Amino acid sequence: MTLQIVLAISAVLFALGLAAALSRSNAIMILIGIELMLGAANLNFIAFWRFSDNPSDLAGIMFAIFSIAVAAAEAAVGLAIIILVHRRIKSVEADDASNLKG
Amino acid sequence: MTCELFKTFIADPMKLVGEWFVILPAVVLLLSAAAAVVVRNLIHAALLLTLSFIALGITFIALGAEFVGFVQLLVYVGAVAMIIVFAILLTRPDRLTKSGSALSGIGPAGGAAVGFALLAALLAFIFSSPMARKPLPAPVSAPVAAIGEALMGDYVVALIAIGVLLTAALVGAAVIAMEDKP
DSSP states (O other): HHHHHHHHHHHHHHHHHHHHHBBBBBHHHHHHHHHHHHHHHHHHHHHHTTSSSSSOOOOHHHHHHHHHHHHHHHHHHHHHHHHHHHHHHHHGGGGGOSOOOO | OOOHHHHHHHOOHHHHTHHHHHHHHHHHHHHHHHHHHHHHHHHHHHHHHHHHHHHHHHHHHTTTTHHHHHHIIIIIIIIHHHHHHHHHHHTTOSSOOOTTOOOTTTTHHHHHHHHHHHHHHHHHHHHHHGGOOOOOOSSSHHHHHHHHHHTTTTTHHHHHHHHHHHHHHHHHHHHHOOHHHH
16 A cells, blocks of 8 residues: 555546536536545545654644535535526526626 | 454554555545446436545545544535535426537547546656655554644634635525525
8 A cells, every 4th residue: 555546546536527527518517526626635635644754743634624614615605506597597507607697 | 352343443444454445445436436427317426426425435534534534424425415416406407408418618528538638647647756655654543632622723713714714605605596586
């Protein structure tokens, strides 16, 4: 078990999230991709903390906790926007929401 | 006996079940995430995403960060997955949309190409870096008491800031999603 393995897992997870966010047109799927990317970042924080020479320094843990909190806020606002857009234009496709004021 | 086994497990999961304890949830994590990305049905995608959140939390626990693992399980599986499912149910397409259709610009092939390009670059860096070949150090633990003291000590400003951010974001989300006044 080396740091490489964990970093490779997190890289694959990030690439999956990026591919989802770029290629899907449904706004909820884009949000799911973003959540996957945030999870990959958190995995990196934890991995570098676990493999550090000074694990009593909790910076990695703290970063992961704050990142989870920010991700929760981001998901709430993102889904609220999706619900509002759906109410206005009856669609959750990102392409359909092309008017700034409609 | 069982209690001893449990104590060993919490103190050092690696010793009991080897590194499979990290590899196995990680494999589940990657498979469910990949399935969530490619599956057409939105509800299936949300449920697979929940499974990948659970596997990610178990991976955190396996790496010795129990507190973050349980926070991950509570916040993501308990809250984020729930509101994603709610959002999907509230925004059921009224008309037949081209489900899973591609974004006009880049498309699934383009997205996969960008993902693979990034993955290749990242893996090249990871496997060429001497730092990343570091073996696993002795088991570490982050006691909850130490985390609490750090949150109330060194990181107290960040804690207050995140409280303000969460309050503002959730009030903002409620205002955004509120019915328009007549």
